[in-house]
Amino acid sequence: MPRFDNQTVLVTGGTGGQGASHVRALHAEGANVVIGDIDAERGAALADELGPRARFTHLDVTDEGSWAGAVLAAQNAFGALDVLVNNAGVQNPPAPIEHTDHATWSRILDVNLTGTFLGIKTAAPALRRTAGRANGGAIVNIASTMGLGGTAHYAPYVASKWAVRGLTRTAALELGRDRIRVNTIHPGVIATPFIHEPAAGATAAIADFYSPEPFAIPRLGEPTDVTRLLLFLASSEASFITGSEYVIDGGLLLGPALQAESA
Template identity: 40%
Template sequence: MRGLAGRGALVSGGTSGIGLATARRLAEEGCRVYITGHDADGLASALTELSGLGEVTGQVCDVSDHDAAQRMVEDADTACGGLSILANNAGISWREPFVDIGIDSWDRIIAVDLRGMFSVGQAMARLLIRAGRGGSIVNMASTNALGGEEDYAHYNAAKGGVLQLTKSMAVELGKHGIRVNALCPGYIDTPLNQSIAANLPEGFVQKYADEQIPLRRVGTPEDVAAAYAFLASDDAAFISGAVLTVDGGQVAVM
């Protein structure tokens, strides 16, 4: 894609699943990539996997720690020789009925999935404005932001907040040449979803895809990584404030 080669790219939550696929895709496009993850073993494994693709470095960071997240962005800028791309990807989720959600559970989801998005995004915006260069920020939302999936009230609320945060960022940062967009993946074949599917009846996932997804398959991390790369590239130079669903057409089903 146009305009990616030679750029510095930060991928938060870049050690597995969609984040790892995105780091790989951006590295393959010629970006200097910096990834973060929440544990040292996962980070080391990801860096080893990506080691043959060019300049890829990273650090352990809990994005729910506002000060740590802001320092991490500065570290990434230094390591990459200047950032211009943020794949704001770090997030967590788990199933929990609304009436059973404890306040600690609620706070943790919001802290990582919404406040973490704010902390990293704000640091990136400040950096780009200070440097006097434009850039692209792509926030990870979810189709859960577009409808209330059962037993995910905390996650649904956080991702809904990400969409409004994205629009606010796009409005305020456009004058600085900073584009801000959001991705809403549907069912993606990530390690987390694979672990859930292992406890479901054989054939359940394909049956779900056949009945709920017009393209009759679940998504791959690479599908989402391609969308990240597109929105970060010059091919999307006039796209900002947009919400791109990557779901095989699922949200179009009535």
């Protein structure tokens, strides 16, 4: 039996590189998928591609009313909500802290942190109603390896992802007795437009600053690398895991893998 048969999953940022990968894989595993995004054209096209077990709903993660509408859309379409994937995120144009304007700071935290907070807050009652099923409920927050250390010129993004870690742990404590598990994934450098295209207002992409050559696994990650971990954490296979953090970065945080000279 597919891992998510008869379950409904809401994925935010569901049209992006990682988001669309998550949506397609969850659907292939039997889930009813609700694609939450601000890009109506791409969202509707993806839902049409997947068929009757998929719906697009316009979702601005910074707006509590928009969240209420997305959860209601999931319930109206499929009768319940079982899993929330807080995947939506934005990157700031690189700049030192002293040259980062307040509007940029606020925008990044609004999407990456407040958006995750509002998702947990709004989805929790719906997840609680369905958590009595065998699998319980699940929330998976997508953070970043930048939430595990400092990165020069990316203060708003780094701060937002650090904060998601604390939010995840708090939510795990509050919701665990309701059989709702809350975990975090920290992707490293994943080959998506988010990495390969400059953020709004920037001239360089994140990929311009990272070569995978020093990684223990010397390649950029693929969206499917993250998706496979997500499928595990959202499923009943992870029924005893909550408040945990999973790094998927090819060894980026380990430091450089030096090659010994051949004899």
